Amino acid sequence: MQKTWFLMIIGIGLGACVQSREPSADLPDSKRLFAENCVACHGRKGQGDGKMAQHLFMPPPDLTALSANNGGVFPRNYVVSTMDGFARGEHFSGAMPEFGDKLKGRMVIMQTGEGVGTPTPAPLVALADYLESIQIK
Numbered sequence: 001m002q003k004t005w006f007l008m009i010i011g012i013g014l015g016a017c018v019q020s021r022e023p024s025a026d027l028p029d030s031k032r033l034f035a036e037n038c039v040a041c042h043g044r045k046g047q048g049d050g051k052m053a054q055h056l057f058m059p060p061p062d063l064t065a066l067s068a069n070n071g072g073v074f075p076r077n078y079v080v081s082t083m084d085g086f087a088r089g090e091h092f093s094g095a096m097p098e099f100g101d102k103l104k105g106r107m108v109i110m111q112t113g114e115g116v117g118t119p120t121p122a123p124l125v126a127l128a129d130y131l132e133s134i135q136i137k
C-alpha cells in the first residue's frame, strides 16, 4: 500500500515536470535570457555584432538569417542542439560555449516534427521561440 502511494507521488511529480506545451505555457522571459547569455557575441538584435564578436576566432553568425539559410524553415532542432551543445556537428568550432548545463530548468514538450514532441528545458524552448520571432523574411 505504501509503495503504491510512493509511486503515485513520483508520478504526479513527473507529470508536473513534463508539462505539455500549451500556447499559454509560461516560459521564462526569452528576451532577458537572450540579453544575458547571447547578446555579448551575437549582438542586441542577433545580427552577429556583439561586443565580444571581434575577440572570437570565429565570427558569430547572424541569427536573424537562420530560416533564410534553411530554405525558409526555422531550423528549431538545430538551434536547440547548438545551444545545448548536444549533437553539434564536427564542423562546429567551439567558439560558442555550450549552454546545456547553464540553461537547465523545467522540462516542457517541444514540437520537433510532425506530431513529435521532445521534453526540452524551458529556457532553451523560450530562446528558440525568441530566435524564430526575429527571423528576417
Ligand code: HEC
Residues within 6 Å of the ligand: 034, 037, 038, 039, 040, 041, 042, 052, 056, 058, 059, 060, 061, 062, 063, 066, 078, 079, 082, 083, 091, 092, 093, 094, 095, 096, 097, 099, 127
Ligand atoms: C562567446 C560567444 C557566443 C555566445 C555567448 C553565444 N554564441 Fe552562438 N555562436 C557563436 C559563434 C562563434 C558561432 C559560430 C560557431 C561555428 O559555427 O563554429 C555561434 C553559432 C550559433 C548558432 C548557429 C548559427 C548558424 O547559422 O549555424 C546559433 C543558433 C547560436 N549560436 C545561438 C546562440 C544563442 C541562442 C546564444 C545564447 C544562449 C548564443 N548563441 C551564445 C558565439 C557565441
